[in-house]
Amino acid sequence: MDIIPYSPGSTLIPRTYSSDTITVLPPSPQGRLLPGQVQGVNITFLADPQFLLNKIRGWFADRDEVELADHGVSDKKGLPYIMIEWYEVEVDTLFLAILRDEEIIDDYTVYTRNLDL
Numbered sequence: 462m463d464i465i466p467y468s469p470g471s472t473l474i475p476r477t478y479s480s481d482t483i484t485v486l487p488p489s490p491q492g493r494l495l496p497g498q499v500q501g502v503n504i505t506f507l508a509d510p511q512f513l514l515n516k517i518r519g520w521f522a523d524r525d526e527v528e529l530a531d532h533g534v535s536d537k538k539g540l541p542y543i544m545i546e547w548y549e550v551e552v553d554t555l556f557l558a559i560l561r562d563e564e565i566i567d568d569y570t571v572y573t574r575n576l577d578l
Contacts (some may be wrong), residue, residue, distance in 0.1 A: 492551045501530060501546035502556070502574045508565040510534075510541035517543065526550055540567055546575070 492577040506513055514532060521527040547553070552571055560569045 479530050480541050481535060492547075492553065494549075495549050495551060495573070497549070498573055498578055499548055500550070500552050500571065501544060501547045502552055502560070502569055504545070504560060504569040505538075505540040505567045506543075507540070507567050510543075513541070513543065513565070517545065520556075521545070527555050560570045 510532065513544045514529075517535050518529065523528075528548065530546045530557065532541070532543045535542050557571070558568050
């Protein structure tokens with residue numbers, strides 16, 4: 462698997478939203494197609510893992526291009542983590558805004574890799 466460094470695009474991330482009232486995240490209209498690639502997010506957080514897993518599963522339930530790749534606990538600090546991947550499209554800018562602004566999110570990173578065909 463080839464990891465391609467992420468560089469933020471020119472799309473703007475909205476500054477106002479309420480993650481408590483969001484039940485489904487619609488596809489970002491400005492999301493760029495990434496043929497033959499997967500873009501993912503690795504998230505570490507400071508909350509109950511089941512709460513965040515349920516929230517994310519609900520947000521992306523009707524989104525075929527988004528997949529929960531993995532979840533568990535980090536080796537060094539024992540922090541809960543979640544890995545989510547978008548197949549052949551960029552990660553939603555609204556989702557990145559939520560990760561950036563929510564206090565329960567300890568850290569996150571966005572990565573791009575080639576699809577293994």
